[in-house]
Amino acid sequence: MEATEENDLIIPRNSGILVSKSNGTVVLRLRCKTKEEFQQWKEEYEKLNYVTYRVLRGRNCEASKVLFKQLYRCQHNTVPDYHKVKKPSKKHTDCPHKMSVTIKVVVKQSRSTDKFMPEYPTVVKFSGAHNHRVKSAESLKFRDVGPEVRLKLIEFFKAGNGPTHALKLHKRDLMEQYDEDYDRVACDAARCPSFRSVQHLYTTLFKEKYGDFTKEKLLESIVSRVEVLKSEGIKITCSTLSDDFCISMCTPIMERVHTFESSGSICFIDSSGNADRYNCRIFLIMTDSCV
Ligand SMILES: [Zn+2]
Known part of the structure; x- marks a missing residue:
């Protein structure tokens, strides 16, 4: 399913229902019962709707009725005041769009009057419209690397390719797959990430596997290898x-x-x-x- 217009809202198939839509506020109810299920839904939603959310605030709940609560911001609001940043990045458009999520606890014999329980325990509320074009090249270039592309790059790394070559191979595949449409796809960082993102992924994976490699350790290792x-x-x-x-x-x-x-x-x-x-x-x- 593809978004046809700017700011269209597409719900991943069979994942939930639209409850209301008025004055820039949209309420959905989802089947997700856990935080992990919601994270998966969020990834799918972001992919379908060309948006990226970052956590604004949230918490796991100990209460008997609510399992998890979180408020997300559109990534085009980098909250520079909170981070005490004087000159925000180009990504920042002060976008007012937000998404809140509440996952309710499903209990067997509940006296709750919520008619959507127990089938749809998750409440998702969108508020405020984006103040930028969601599908413009300017917005797409800031998207996170898509999960499929991420896995593909990891496979390239495992096969012994560095970030430059891995990205080159991926771009070659995209050119073959999209042909004349390649330029359009290449604008979308989720499908065609920047070299910086690929290098960051490579460094993160390397650190996870071998720990942080400091320059001193690197020099030590090089000097001993040269001697050998x-x-x-x-x-x-x-x-x-x-x-x-x-x-x-x-x-x-x-x-x-x-x-x-x-x-x-x-x-x-x-x-x-x-x-x-x-x-x-x-x-x-x-x-x-x-x-
Ligand atoms: Zn936005």
């Missing part, structure tokens, strides 16, 4: 300056080139960046030859 390679007869050296480092290496095939007369007079430098999560750059020094 040196002992194996490879021409390699590592220079460090503060916490920056530079590794120079000459492979056996490169060594052969040193015998060329031209290698002493002309050389070309090729450089590539984003080679890894630390943004190291690789400089390849080449010379011309008649071969």
